Amino acid sequence: MRDVFSTYHPVVNFAYFTAMLLFSMIFMHPVFQVIALISALAYSVLLKGKSAVKFHTLYMLPLLLFMAVINPAFNHAGVTILFYLKSGNPVTLESILFGAAAACMFVTVIVWFSCYNAVMTSDKFIYLFGKILPSLSLIFSMVLRFVPRYITQMKVISSAQKCIGRDISQGNVVQRARNGIKILSIMTTWALENAIETADSMKSRGYGLRGRTSYSIFRLDRRDRIMLALMSTFIAFVLIGAVMGENTIRFFPSVKMSGITPMSIAVYTAYFLLCMVPVLVTIVEGIKWKFIVSKM
Amino acid sequence: MEVYRIENVSFAFPGQKRKALSHIDLTIQSGEFITLCGKSGCGKSTLLRQLKTVLRPHGEREGIVYFGGRHLDEADQRTQASKIGFVLQNPDNQIVTDKVWHELAFGLESLGVDPSSIRLRVAEMASFFGIQAWYHRSVSELSGGQKQLLNLASIMAMNPSVLILDEPTSQLDPIAAADFLETVKRINRDLGTTVVITEHRLEELLSISDRLIVMEEGRIIADETPVKAGEMLHAMNHAMFKAMPSPMQIAAGMGGEGAFPVTVKEGRQWLDALLGDNPREYHEELKEADGKKEPAARPAIAFKDVWFKYEKHGPDVIKDLSFEVQEGQFYCIVGGNGTGKTTTLSLISGMHKPYRGKVHISGKNPAKMPSRELFNQYLGVLPQNPQTLFVKKTVEEDLYEMLSGTGMTNEEKAEKVGVVVDFAELAPLLAMHPYDLSGGEQQRAALAKVLLLEPKILLLDEPTKGLDGFFKEKLAGLLKKLNAAGVTIVMVSHDIEFCAKHGEICAMFFDGSMITSDSAKAFFAGNSFYTTAANRMARHRWSEAVTIEDVIERCKATSLQASV
Numbered sequence: 001m002r003d004v005f006s007t008y009h010p011v012v013n014f015a016y017f018t019a020m021l022l023f024s025m026i027f028m029h030p031v032f033q034v035i036a037l038i039s040a041l042a043y044s045v046l047l048k049g050k051s052a053v054k055f056h057t058l059y060m061l062p063l064l065l066f067m068a069v070i071n072p073a074f075n076h077a078g079v080t081i082l083f084y085l086k087s088g089n090p091v092t093l094e095s096i097l098f099g100a101a102a103a104c105m106f107v108t109v110i111v112w113f114s115c116y117n118a119v120m121t122s123d124k125f126i127y128l129f130g131k132i133l134p135s136l137s138l139i140f141s142m143v144l145r146f147v148p149r150y151i152t153q154m155k156v157i158s159s160a161q162k163c164i165g166r167d168i169s170q171g172n173v174v175q176r177a178r179n180g181i182k183i184l185s186i187m188t189t190w191a192l193e194n195a196i197e198t199a200d201s202m203k204s205r206g207y208g209l210r211g212r213t214s215y216s217i218f219r220l221d222r223r224d225r226i227m228l229a230l231m232s233t234f235i236a237f238v239l240i241g242a243v244m245g246e247n248t249i250r251f252f253p254s255v256k257m258s259g260i261t262p263m264s265i266a267v268y269t270a271y272f273l274l275c276m277v278p279v280l281v282t283i284v285e286g287i288k289w290k291f292i293v294s295k296m
Numbered sequence: 297m298e299v300y301r302i303e304n305v306s307f308a309f310p311g312q313k314r315k316a317l318s319h320i321d322l323t324i325q326s327g328e329f330i331t332l333c334g335k336s337g338c339g340k341s342t343l344l345r346q347l348k349t350v351l352r353p354h355g356e357r358e359g360i361v362y363f364g365g366r367h368l369d370e371a372d373q374r375t376q377a378s379k380i381g382f383v384l385q386n387p388d389n390q391i392v393t394d395k396v397w398h399e400l401a402f403g404l405e406s407l408g409v410d411p412s413s414i415r416l417r418v419a420e421m422a423s424f425f426g427i428q429a430w431y432h433r434s435v436s437e438l439s440g441g442q443k444q445l446l447n448l449a450s451i452m453a454m455n456p457s458v459l460i461l462d463e464p465t466s467q468l469d470p471i472a473a474a475d476f477l478e479t480v481k482r483i484n485r486d487l488g489t490t491v492v493i494t495e496h497r498l499e500e501l502l503s504i505s506d507r508l509i510v511m512e513e514g515r516i517i518a519d520e521t522p523v524k525a526g527e528m529l530h531a532m533n534h535a536m537f538k539a540m541p542s543p544m545q546i547a548a549g550m551g552g553e554g555a556f557p558v559t560v561k562e563g564r565q566w567l568d569a570l571l572g573d574n575p576r577e578y579h580e581e582l583k584e585a586d587g588k589k590e591p592a593a594r595p596a597i598a599f600k601d602v603w604f605k606y607e608k609h610g611p612d613v614i615k616d617l618s619f620e621v622q623e624g625q626f627y628c629i630v631g632g633n634g635t636g637k638t639t640t641l642s643l644i645s646g647m648h649k650p651y652r653g654k655v656h657i658s659g660k661n662p663a664k665m666p667s668r669e670l671f672n673q674y675l676g677v678l679p680q681n682p683q684t685l686f687v688k689k690t691v692e693e694d695l696y697e698m699l700s701g702t703g704m705t706n707e708e709k710a711e712k713v714g715v716v717v718d719f720a721e722l723a724p725l726l727a728m729h730p731y732d733l734s735g736g737e738q739q740r741a742a743l744a745k746v747l748l749l750e751p752k753i754l755l756l757d758e759p760t761k762g763l764d765g766f767f768k769e770k771l772a773g774l775l776k777k778l779n780a781a782g783v784t785i786v787m788v789s790h791d792i793e794f795c796a797k798h799g800e801i802c803a804m805f806f807d808g809s810m811i812t813s814d815s816a817k818a819f820f821a822g823n824s825f826y827t828t829a830a831n832r833m834a835r836h837r838w839s840e841a842v843t844i845e846d847v848i849e850r851c852k853a854t855s856l857q858a859s860v
Binding site: 122141145148152157159161162164170171175182186190193194197198200201202203204206207210211213214 | 348350373374378382386388389390392394395403405408409410414418432435436447450454642647667672675676683685687731745746749
């Protein structure tokens with residue numbers, strides 16, 4: 001399925017991921033953690049399909065179990081002692097719960113980051129930073145242009161040198177090192193020489209004149225504004241919950257968290273909706289599409 | 297209205313007595329299409345760079361350049377940036393940003409145009425140039441031709457009144473170059489933009505050029521309509537006449553009465569007028585002896601049912617390729633882009649291994665030979681970009697570097713270097729930095745480096761790319777000398793004219809395999825489209841006349857017969 005959320009304005013994407021990363025790191029309440037983990041997993045599966053499922057079961061699940069198990073073996077704080085280890089250290093219920101919560105948080109953050117990478121492409125990132133520092137965004141853009149170019153050229157030089165028997169894969173260790181340095185030296189000369197023409201091209205197109213503007217293909221339209229408003233509302237709800245102490249949990253010395261009340265349920269719902277925004281918009285659009293097609 | 301008026305401009309680079317430009321007087325009218333030609337180093341680029349102040353090289357300058365009636369030095373940078381568009385030689389070097397859309401907008405951003413106007417202009421340009429399809433792509437995914445088109449579009453987005461192009465197609469293959477020049481023509485024709493261009497590919501430009509300006513050693517020696525300029529060059533018996541289109545050279549070779557033909561079409565009409573409605577076709581059998589040497593006991597290079605692909609699940613790049621190159625042959629491989637020509641070279645040099653079939657050079661598998669054995673006194677490869685070989689500060693040090701670690705005494709080294717320096721005519725260039733040489737000189741220096749390894753087989757990848765006619769001839773001379781000394785040469789090229797003139801065997805690549813191969817004459821005589829301009833012009837009379845000399849010779853013979 002095509003992800004709809006990544007077609008929103010970069011500001012929307014960025015705000016969403018910032019909120020998600022911060023919230024899933026700060027709010028350790030079990031309900032919050034479960035919501036965040038499920039949403040992150042759902043979104044990553046939506047974005048990457050089968051490969052995400054494979055990744056989660058192969059790497060994330062073992063990581064989660066490992067971290068949950070390792071914590072009580074080293075952390076002996078807490079008042080509810082379950083049993084004693086051979087070394088004489090106690091294993092406590094609190095440390096087991098904390099281990100599970102920490103592992104869950106860790107995995108959630110990793111999964112969020114993988115989604116972030118898929119959605120926030122370099123040009124979106126550049127665009128956002130260009131809003132703050134226009135010259136920095138141009139530098140970013142130029143770096144992204146030149147790194148692949150230099151890598152290609154490096155290969156060209158290396159294969160040319162190979163054909164005169166002077167590549168890093170040829171000769172003994174000393175020769176290889178020498179050849180490597182030689183290739184770097186050719187590369188440097190080449191880069192400097194060619195940069196002159198790039199500079200000419202930039203100057204020729206007026207680079208350095210006063211009042212440079214920054215163009216982008218992104219536009220903050222009505223859809224983006226509505227989405228921002230919606231997300232702000234949810235975030236406000238969650239923050240109110242945070243102020244009221246609904247979102248946190250205390251593990252040591254004994255577990256303590258706020259119980260379930262109508263207010264807490266409202267906060268949970270807001271958080272759930274916020275986390276599921278990308279998945280929900282995609283599903284809604286999918287249904288709409290089916291509906292339109294069936295009408296035609 | 298005049299766009300430029302150049303009055304008595306002279307220029308010398310710092311520390312050099314010789315003037316790169318001397319007393320240039322030139323007026324360029326609005327909407328004109330002007331082609332500038334001349335040997336490498338004649339001052340073409342220097343002259344073009346005088347037309348925009350930010351691109352002017354340092355040095356001593358005299359005289360005045362007027363732009364739109366005003367002193368160019370007084371025109372502010374903003375006006376110059378937008379009104380004078382400049383496209384440089386190398387497509388890659390001119391691109392600054394990573395995305396196509398950003399590159400299109402770069403100039404407008406610099407000028408401080410507001411984003412909504414940029415949106416409009418970029419959209420217009422993308423539509424005019426047909427860029428929409430790759431508007432969102434990264435520039436690193438584009439082909440050379442697309443990159444140069446992008447450079448042109450990003451300059452046209454600033455809406456310049458004059459477009460200056462400095463050998464824009466020298467790094468492109470013929471198809472991409474023709475495409476690019478076609479777009480330049482369209483800009484001139486449909487938008488009325490003044491165009492000043494320097495080019496080696498005159499065949500495609502002269503038919504639409506209003507004026508052809510020929511330069512030599514910093515001076516303008518002809519400034520006329522293309523036909524007249526051609527006549528002047530011919531009358532002067534000038535070396536640059538060799539760069540003119542084949543029909544013009546053929547007409548001149550026949551004594552040249554009336555206006556010279558410029559295009560193939562005009563050439564055909566001229567030929568028909570010359571020979572009259574004489575239906576007597578002049579067919580001669582190709583001499584059988586030609587090109588049919590006794591096959592040697594062991595071919596220098598042999599491919600047998602070779603298949604190759606770069607990735608496991610990737611497409612086959614080479615499909616069922618079988619051919620043999622005999623010892624001492626000059627073998628040319630021609631064909632379009634991406635048909636597997638360069639890949640074939642990499643298979644010969646053992647860089648890649650086929651996944652099916654066999655590659656043998658002199659009976660051995662190159663991929664299994666140790667590099668010391670393979671590349672010393674055996675196989676020499678001249679890369680497409682000679683700059684990738686240079687490591688030292690001067691040409692001389694660079695040549696000596698090749699012999700380091702061979703255990704030769706200094707005298708032996710000096711002797712060997714002396715021989716290749718004489719051979720490649722590098723003596724005046726020895727103290728220079730390799731990057732300061734012109735394209736043709738770099739090529740010769742790189743060839744000299746490779747020759748120090750004394751190869752028996754020489755592989756060349758597009759050796760004529762970006763060279764002008766003079767340097768091509770020089771290169772051809774060197775290659776022929778090597779060939780005569782027994783070196784087997786395999787050359788991959790887009791340059792049909794060069795292959796026709798100098799190659800011994802020509803082979804055409806298509807879709808990963810060799811479609812046909814034959815002696816150069818028979819090969820081009822058998823093609824009806826993929827052949828030289830001279831052949832296309834004269835093939836309705838003599839299909840086997842491939843080079844300019846062939847056509848002239850047959851013309852003379854026929855008119856002699858007619859007069860007898």
